[in-house]
Amino acid sequence: MKPREKLIKYGAKSLLNEELVAILLRTGTQNKPVIQLAKEVLELLENITDLKVLSVEDLMTIKGISNAKATSIIASVELIRRIDERKEPKKLIFKESKDIYYLLKEDMTYLNQEHLKIICVDVKGKLIKIETLYIGTNNYISVSIKELFKTAIKLSAYGIILVHNHPSGDATPSLADDELTSRVEEASEILNITLVDHIIIGKNQFYSYRGQRRVKV
Template identity: 45%
Template structure:
């Protein structure tokens, strides 16, 4: 039990003494959970949570149903964890948006992959850029199978005008993990290029995200 751990080695005391960066993922999770159960310490419970999700990265996609299915995690603990995860995600995203400049398809893919590479459904996302190619806004346009009749250029370019964007980058993921462009992908891209030309807002690229890999339709010569 946690009371059997030397007081100086307990997570909260170590955080106070050495700072949060010195703690392991298990210890940070234990602080959020606060208490264990009658059968196991909070450190053991934290370790089991990490084991269920295999790696820390997978926690950000956890649902409350998945959380409460873990023995020792009730609704209150699940809500605390999900709130902390969402707060961290928003903070990281805000910091990235404030500083991130797109200089290449690799830059766009690196920015998008953490959120898109493991999604179970297709998400169509647009990055809105200023004249310095810095991200000023990111928006999910729709969720579902990509179809030229569903992706309306007016929705994307209305937002681009609202944000005073100089250019845009579109991206979507393939849940199969294979980023090879389909006929629909190419057709959607052509429609967006034409609309962008009329609006004076350039489509810089359309990036397809797979399983830790990507394809740039610009690099592949589709436009």
């Protein structure tokens, strides 16, 4: 049974990963069935979450993947990401640093550039909003403290949690990370907005400034 027929009859959840990708690809090539092509796409990945950081160029290294097929996959992944971002899981309450890590690890672990997010919370640690503020180079983000607090002030947040990733996979803080944390702490005292934590996400590990330690998971 072809993937589309299987989806119609049994629903999308019944399909294997390669069958879902095959539907996006639509057709194979003269020498390569669409399922085989889909399997080769998946072989690029360590796991399915890596689709979030695949580029068009990555996909086109596979013989048989055209610009049209590659952009179709990338556009589908981006649409899913944007739908997820619009969800407002306001019931989330952050009690420990690991709660933040488990919430964001899939989105941030495999990024090729540093991304800085700010999480606004109320006095009980309840999520108000998550926002991506900056995207930097592979190892550096230039941050405006004024812009960093802008959303928190607008939402009358009790506190903020900074989260950024290290593309190297090593969550050990750099001197620049230490400097940023100090600058934010100074500003937070003036603005009366608590810096609850600053978390660095690596591969299977994270560093918490509040806990002053690196945690392997």
